[in-house]
Amino acid sequence: MEPPRGVLASIWNFVCFLPYFVGLLLLGNIKGILFCPLICLIITIGNSAISLGLWPIHFFWTYYSVLRAKRIGPVLKLILFICLPAPLILWPVVAIxxxxxxxxxxxxxSPIFATFDAVGEGKTNEIFHCFYDGTWSTIQGSFTVVRDFMDVSLHSYLSIMDDLRQQELEDGKYYEIRLLHLPGAVVAGVLGFMIDMPMITLIALYKSPYMLFRGWHRLFQDLIGREGPFLETICVPFAGLAIILWPLAVVGAVMGSVVSSIFLGAYAGVVVYQESSFWFGICYILASLSLYDEYGNDILDMPDWSCFPRPRYRRNIVLSRTSSRASGISRPGSFRNPPSRVGSVKNPIIELKPLELQNPDLCFS
Structure with missing residues (x-):
């Protein structure tokens, strides 16, 4: 049986476009390799000079703003004074x-993307733009990055600190920390990190093969049916690259799960502090495993079920095992059981008698 002409035409267009795509990719890589050291040097020197030059101002003005802030209580100010040196010292290192x-x-x-953009629709003199685009524009963009970093580090920072100092008290209340529950919160946070990180890592590793083959199945299905990223011929090489690099995406998802488990487990300390109960922190540690497991099932279209329990970790919130795809707002009973109108029919009807005038001539006299 002869395949339809549309399929042959698509395959021929793909074969003809493949050398064109490889040539643009090589040209973009060459420009990227040539301009990458210069761009990296401009951004690194500019941002490093800004972060190191403004560091004394950041250090002094942060302490001054915290000291003058009216919304922060005295005990919280004392704790902030003790903890602030660590992020302030690490800030230049992180910035560099x-x-x-x-x-x-x-x-x-940037040069690679500009090279492919040079052959887009409506472009004239494409050969010149293939070599020129992404060169001077990338250099200008690097200076723009440094200028934006300067604006954020100076003007935006000073604006945030001014707002912190000028905020007035609401109903005479300020932010304060309860020292009595602080040790329990720290213990719960460390315990949550120690439990959630290995467990979530095991869950992610257990589901990673399913994610790998599930993604490949969807990509090959789109390839055969010419849907999704394979709809346009120009996108076929990128979609093929996605098939090849899909295992790296799975590895990135597993690593992202490991990193997120640190914050997910440490949030148990926040629950203990907010609810003033160490037991609720333990319940949150167990519930977080169930939440992550069911969320992963929803993402991978797996059955909406988890082997982990989900106890209640808030006083006023009742957790239910519902899928994230389901609606979280249930209809009230009045919608499920609409009011009946039978009772209103059974009520006696009041008969109104017409008003009779005894002497109509008196009304017009």
Missing amino acids: VGSVVGGILYGFL
Whole structure:
């Protein structure tokens, strides 16, 4: 049986476009390799100079704003004074490392994207733009990144600190910390981290093969049916690259689950502090495993079920085992059982007698 001409035409267009795509990709990579060191140098030097130059101002003004803040209580101010040096000292290190990584990514990827954009619809003199686009524009973009970082580090920071100092008290109440529940919150946070991190890692590793083959099945199904990312011929190489790199996406999802488990488990300390109960923190640790398990089942279209219990960890919130795809708002009983109108029919009808005038001539006299 001869295949339809549309399929042959699509395959021929794909074969003809493949060398064109490879050539653009190689040209973009060459430009990225050439301009990546310069872009990384500009962003790293600019952002590092800004973060180091403004660090004394950040250090002094942060302490001054916290001291003058009216919404912060005295005990909380004392704890902030003790804890603030750590993030303030780490801030320049984080800014420099982030600038290096961001400069490398921006300097390498921006010329590649600009090269492919040069052959888009409505472009003239495509050969010139294939070589020129992504060169000077990337250099200008790197200076824009440094200027934006300067605006955030100076103007936005000072604006946030001014808002912190100028906020007035609401009903005479300010933010304060309860020292009595702080040790229990710390213990619950550490315990949640120690339990949730290995358990969530095991759950993610257990479901990773299903995610791998499920994703491949969907991508190959779209490839055969020319749907999704395979709808346009120009997108076929990128979609094929997605099939090849899908295992890396699965590995990234597992690593993301491991990182998120740290914060998910440490949130048990917040629950203990808010509810003033260590027992609710333990309940949250167990419930968080169930929440993560059912959320993963929803993402992977697996059965909506979890082997982990989900106890209640809030005083005024009742958790139910419902899928995230289901509606979280239930209809009240008045909608399920509409009021009957039989009772109103059974009520006696009041008969109104017409008003009779004894002497109509008196009304017009």
